[in-house]
Amino acid sequence: xxxxxxxxxxxxxxxxxxxxxxxxxxxxxxxxxxxxxxxxxxxxxxxxxxxxxxxxxxxxxxxxxxxxxxxxxxxxxxxxxxxxxxxxxxxxxxxxxxxxxxxxxxxxxxxxxxxxxxxxxxxxxxxxxx
Amino acid sequence: xxxxxxxxxxxxxxxxxxxxxxxxxxxxxxxxxxxxxxxxxxxxxxxxxxxxxxxxxxxxxxxxxxxxxxxxxxxxxxxxxxxxxxxxxxxxxxxxxxxxxxxxxxxxxxxxxxxxxxxxxxxxxxxxxxxxxxxxxxxxxxxxxxxxxxxxxxxxxxxxxxxxxxxxxxxxxxxxxxxxxxxxxxxxx
Numbered sequence: 001x002x003x004x005x006x007x008x009x010x011x012x013x014x015x016x017x018x019x020x021x022x023x024x025x026x027x028x029x030x031x032x033x034x035x036x037x038x039x040x041x042x043x044x045x046x047x048x049x050x051x052x053x054x055x056x057x058x059x060x061x062x063x064x065x066x067x068x069x070x071x072x073x074x075x076x077x078x079x080x081x082x083x084x085x086x087x088x089x090x091x092x093x094x095x096x097x098x099x100x101x102x103x104x105x106x107x108x109x110x111x112x113x114x115x116x117x118x119x120x121x122x123x124x125x126x127x128x129x130x
Numbered sequence: 131x132x133x134x135x136x137x138x139x140x141x142x143x144x145x146x147x148x149x150x151x152x153x154x155x156x157x158x159x160x161x162x163x164x165x166x167x168x169x170x171x172x173x174x175x176x177x178x179x180x181x182x183x184x185x186x187x188x189x190x191x192x193x194x195x196x197x198x199x200x201x202x203x204x205x206x207x208x209x210x211x212x213x214x215x216x217x218x219x220x221x222x223x224x225x226x227x228x229x230x231x232x233x234x235x236x237x238x239x240x241x242x243x244x245x246x247x248x249x250x251x252x253x254x255x256x257x258x259x260x261x262x263x264x265x266x267x268x269x270x271x272x273x274x275x276x277x278x279x280x281x282x283x284x285x286x287x288x289x290x291x292x293x294x295x296x297x298x299x300x301x302x303x304x305x306x307x308x309x310x311x312x313x314x315x316x317x318x319x
Contacts, residue, residue, distance in 0.1 A: 024315065053284070055233060057287040095289070097289070
């Protein structure tokens with residue numbers, strides 16, 4: 001399995017109970033650093049903003065926006081950086097319930113042909129000020 | 131009914147005791163076999179008829195909601211009216227405002243749906259007697275809590291706000307109804 005060190009940093013976020021938090025409709029800004037530990041031939045390196053459900057039910061998910069950060073050969077120990085700016089949708093808000101959780105995240109996926117993708121995500125809260 | 135006794139007795143005169151036993155068995159066996167089906171049928175008819183009979187006693191309630199599309203933090207009013215056609219003892223009338231989580235998943239070849247309800251608010255009227263022609267009028271105000279979630283519906287996971295009305299009548303089937311309140315992803319000012 002390919003190996004890469006992926007770091008996601010969110011800017012302009014408020015903190016809510018130790019989690020970065022954004023208001024619905026606001027701009028989610030941040031930076032992604034990818035450092036391959038070996039040469040990786042990939043289709044794409046995606047940076048995605050999206051939500052998914054967790055809990056008892058079958059997972060529902062939606063990608064709200066995505067950026068194609070890189071394609072082709074990622075050379076070993078050659079860092080790759082990219083800043084991003086996504087417009088967070090107005091819904092759904094983050095939710096933690098009995099059977100259902102709604103989790104928003106920025107997720108980086110190294111899409112590798114005929115192999116397991118490399119993923120790293122950073123969850124955040126999307127909720128209005130109460 | 132009374133004609134059956136002499137008829138069976140008459141048949142018995144023309145038959146020997148063994149023949150009579152065989153005839154009685156032949157007449158009764160299909161009846162014995164069909165008894166469970168008849169009982170089940172009667173029970174099903176009774177279940178089906180009870181709400182109709184209850185409806186003859188109590189009219190369908192009229193429930194009006196001031197606004198069925200709300201923002202988080204907003205309040206709404208429920209007006210409940212019900213006429214009692216004949217004297218009726220009501221055990222309780224309860225309203226519950228709930229957020230229902232519905233999650234669907236596959237288990238083997240089956241699709242399983244589970245629900246969980248968070249009771250957010252409620253009112254309950256205790257037992258009382260309503261006389262024939264008496265009308266029950268009630269008006270209640272509920273609020274979507276400011277920290278609450280909006281309505282959410284996707285393929286396998288749902289969050290729905292419901293006002294549930296439950297009327298328990300003494301000796302009659304309960305009346306239960308749900309009214310959905312759509313909560314939009316906006317905060318009330």
